[in-house]
Amino acid sequence: MAASVLGSACGPLRLAVAGMGRRRPPRGLWARARRLPGLAGSGRSVAAASGSGAWGTDRYCLELLRKRDYEGYLCSLLLPAESRSSAFALRAFNVELAQVKDSVSEKTIGLMRMEFWKKTVDDIYCDSPPQQPVALELWKAVKRHNLTKRWLMKIIDEREKNLDDKAYRNIQELENYAENTQSSLLYLTLEILGVRDLHADHAASHIGKAQGIVTCLRATPYHGSRRRVFLPMDICMLHGVSQEDFLRKNQDKNVRDVIYDIASQAHLHLKHARSFHxxxxxxxxxxxxxxxxxEDYLKKIQQVDFDIFHPSLQQKNTLLPLSLYIQSWRKRY
Known part of the structure; x- marks a missing residue:
């Protein structure tokens, strides 16, 4: 069933792999990774967003996810049928929040949108959601799975704090942001799946942190084009690298060393998550x-010797749907 859903959503899978050019010899596998201590609200009405028909609000969430979080969309397609619509709603909620920072010109407007979502969550738990597609679908998910309000509020609060255009002071600050956003999203996804387990939560914590770190790396070229750099300052200072080096797309060894150290931390979080397998x-x-x-991104960035601006890192992996399905079939993570 999952295969048919994934296939219909993504079209025929093309198995030919093109562009296998010369690769730089990769560095040793994350040898320098440090040890870890311990374990935008749209304002549209439902009618405007979805047209007529009872299916409108869930279709809105699905399309929003497909356009703005394609990887999350593919992963959600492979969830059990009874959990799928709730996962779409949850991830659409996350997309709405993630879009706020880049869609407003003034922080005050961003804060107003975050307040809208805080009130929306409060209203959802009072059974009076606003007539907004994502809010209505999230309300259904909360009712269906008894989702924990605290995790939803943590995501909003952390993204609100992140409205400032400031680089992370250190890797721990980036990990904390990832824990409160990406890991919280995973805790809620586990609840949607009917899983409340300490080991699963530990794995989710590390995977969420890895996701946050990788997202920060992947967004670096985009942020650089807008003259912004959010990479942890402690690692940049360690290697004598300034923000201007990234704005100029400098690719000296010390710049690559910064990316190597950050990517290594994401790899280490994945390793810890899998230790609970x-x-x-x-x-x-x-x-x-x-x-x-x-894993796909971390392998690619290793193959280009941690050149964060390499064009291959911006290309969509056409085999990702197949890889996800195989991993789902094997029951691995």
């Missing part, structure tokens, strides 16, 4: 399918 309920595995895309 035997203790995590199989029912939780679909929530962690995004590790496929994370």
């Amino acid at each position: 035997k203790s995590v309920p199989v029912k939780a595995f679909p929530a962690f399918l995004q590790t496929v895309a994370l």
